[in-house]
Amino acid sequence: MLQIQNLKTEESLLLATTVVSLISIPSIYYFFNNKKNGKAKAAVKQEKEFPKPTIVPVSDDFDWEKQTPYPYRPYKKGPYKMNLAIRKLDPNDIICIEDTYLDRVTLREKLFDEKKLSGFHESALDSLKETYRFIFNHLLQRYPKYFTYSNDKKTIINKIKESSVPANPSDLSGNELLRIIASNIEEDMLLLIKNNDEGEPDEYVLRASTSLFPAGFNPAQKMNLPLTKIHTPVPHYVEKLQTSMNKFFSRIKPYEFIIRNNWSIQTHTNLCAPTGSHATKEEATTIHPLYPQDLDFNKVFFRVEKQCFTRLPETGSDLMFIRTYVTSLMDLRGSLTEEEKEILCSAIDGIMGDFAIYKKRIQWGEAAKAFIMGESNGSNPVKTKYTFVS
Numbered sequence: 001m002l003q004i005q006n007l008k009t010e011e012s013l014l015l016a017t018t019v020v021s022l023i024s025i026p027s028i029y030y031f032f033n034n035k036k037n038g039k040a041k042a043a044v045k046q047e048k049e050f051p052k053p054t055i056v057p058v059s060d061d062f063d064w065e066k067q068t069p070y071p072y073r074p075y076k077k078g079p080y081k082m083n084l085a086i087r088k089l090d091p092n093d094i095i096c097i098e099d100t101y102l103d104r105v106t107l108r109e110k111l112f113d114e115k116k117l118s119g120f121h122e123s124a125l126d127s128l129k130e131t132y133r134f135i136f137n138h139l140l141q142r143y144p145k146y147f148t149y150s151n152d153k154k155t156i157i158n159k160i161k162e163s164s165v166p167a168n169p170s171d172l173s174g175n176e177l178l179r180i181i182a183s184n185i186e187e188d189m190l191l192l193i194k195n196n197d198e199g200e201p202d203e204y205v206l207r208a209s210t211s212l213f214p215a216g217f218n219p220a221q222k223m224n225l226p227l228t229k230i231h232t233p234v235p236h237y238v239e240k241l242q243t244s245m246n247k248f249f250s251r252i253k254p255y256e257f258i259i260r261n262n263w264s265i266q267t268h269t270n271l272c273a274p275t276g277s278h279a280t281k282e283e284a285t286t287i288h289p290l291y292p293q294d295l296d297f298n299k300v301f302f303r304v305e306k307q308c309f310t311r312l313p314e315t316g317s318d319l320m321f322i323r324t325y326v327t328s329l330m331d332l333r334g335s336l337t338e339e340e341k342e343i344l345c346s347a348i349d350g351i352m353g354d355f356a357i358y359k360k361r362i363q364w365g366e367a368a369k370a371f372i373m374g375e376s377n378g379s380n381p382v383k384t385k386y387t388f389v390s
């Protein structure tokens with residue numbers, strides 16, 4: 001679960017405590033229903049309705065420029081386990097504004113126009129409009145300091161970007177909806193809709209997405225694919241994850257909010273990385289481990305995804321947000337205790353077999369560990385801040 005020991009400020013500690021308490025009550029509920037009381041109660045759980053949450057505005061002294069990115073550190077000591085590892089999400093945190101906001105949304109707008117990474121299927125248009133209203137209602141309620149209606153209520157003003165968007169999405173095209181969504185939040189957005197086509201797999205299908213910060217896949221190539229086909233490159237997906245993944249996407253309820261994380265390390269400087277993050281078995285034969293002295297660890301990143309899920313109450317589509325967090329290994333090393341460094345190295349070693357290839361651990365693993373443990377400072381021992389341009 002959340003690793004509180006890595007949190008630095010009192011605010012984040014408070015936030016983490018709130019999140020943990022929000023998580024633990026429902027997870028106890030799940031535990032008893034699923035593990036203890038067997039099938040009858042599990043069926044009851046499926047019928048459970050979730051009340052519409054009240055979004056609480058951030059406090060008056062909230063300043064987005066002082067909000068350091070949430071330090072998700074989901075790695076665990078020992079072998080990497082392939083599971084969904086889902087937790088309850090505080091609905092207030094489904095979309096977050098932090099100090100990276102303006103840089104990132106500016107970059108996202110540019111990427112949206114330059115790269116063909118976003119798309120939608122006609123059947124997703126109503127779901128996209130509902131998503132638009134969901135996102136901007138959230139921003140208006142959670143961040144009233146920065147998002148307000150204009151006097152005539154026709155537009156919503158984004159005070160951080162100093163721009164505005166239509167309050168009513170009814171007349172917007174699919175592409176306009178995607179562009180506005182992409183350039184007003186840091187989160188990537190994906191919409192999955194149950195496949196009704198006969199003869200097709202009985203699965204949720206990706207019908208709209210604006211994925212500008214992909215890690216190792218081209219979102220355009222995933223459009224209109226069902227879940228299993230989307231995950232084709234993931235080792236052991238069919239044996240280990242297919243059933244739970246399909247169940248998860250068909251069971252999630254309106255107003256139910258779920259979070260999971262995944263992480264890796266990248267030796268390139270792209271937030272937008274349709275290629276370069278994963279390797280195949282054929283490529284593995286030509287990959288040589290990197291030497292730590294060849295790497296500038298200000299430009300090697302610990303990359304975490306915060307993946308959030310809910311079901312839209314009106315159209316019933318599954319809505320997913322992916323927020324990407326990158327921390328240079330220089331910064332990460334500076335923030336870890338000796339014990340935490342060992343846990344991270346153990347987690348790196350724990351990426352084994354096909355995953356060592358898929359996550360390219362065979363390339364960056366030894367160099368990353370040498371840097372984390374202080375055996376090397378890389379090619380540039382001086383701490384510098386890298387600004388992402390792609």
Ligand SMILES: *[C@@H]1O[C@H](CO)[C@@H](O)[C@H](O)[C@H]1NC(C)=O
Pocket residue numbers: 215216217234262263264277303304305
């Ligand atoms: C998270 O998981 C997805 C699906 O396997 C993968 O494409 C992506 O690269 C992962 N991201 C990170 C940061 O590990």
Ligand SMILES: *[C@@H]1O[C@H](CO)[C@@H](O)[C@H](O)[C@H]1NC(C)=O
Pocket residue numbers: 374375376377381
């Ligand atoms: C790394 O840099 C630190 C601080 O400058 C220094 O104390 C340490 O000896 C260096 N380590 C190596 C392996 O060069």
